[in-house]
Amino acid sequence: LPALTPRHVFLGHWGQTARYEEKRSIVHLWFYRTNGSDEEKELFLKTQKIDYVFLTPAERKLGTFAPDEKGYLSLVFTKGNASVYRVLSE
Numbered sequence: 001l002p003a004l005t006p007r008h009v010f011l012g013h014w015g016q017t018a019r020y021e022e023k024r025s026i027v028h029l030w031f032y033r034t035n036g037s038d039e040e041k042e043l044f045l046k047t048q049k050i051d052y053v054f055l056t057p058a059e060r061k062l063g064t065f066a067p068d069e070k071g072y073l074s075l076v077f078t079k080g081n082a083s084v085y086r087v088l089s090e
Contacts, residue, residue, distance in 0.1 A: 032060075033063035034063055035065055035069065038070060041070075042070075042087075045072070046087065050087060051086065052076075052084055052087065053067060053084070055084075057081050067085045072087060073086065073088065074088055
């Protein structure tokens with residue numbers, strides 16, 4: 001994604017992501033793992049200044065996270081099996 005857009009990413013290539021293992025654990029073992037903890041997840045996105053959530057089959061395999069059910073996310077783009085959700089501000 002960073003190669004295609006001028007935006008920063010929370011978790012990208014291991015060699016280009018500070019604290020890669022810590023961030024990988026957050027994303028893989030917590031964020032996408034369950035469909036709960038919505039208040040914490042919304043706060044996490046906002047405090048980390050994350051504007052978009054990317055969802056592909058790889059993220060879907062990590063757990064049960066269902067972005068379409070989240071009031072703090074809005075679908076802004078979809079193509080094939082990939083979707084991009086914008087984090088809504090208050």
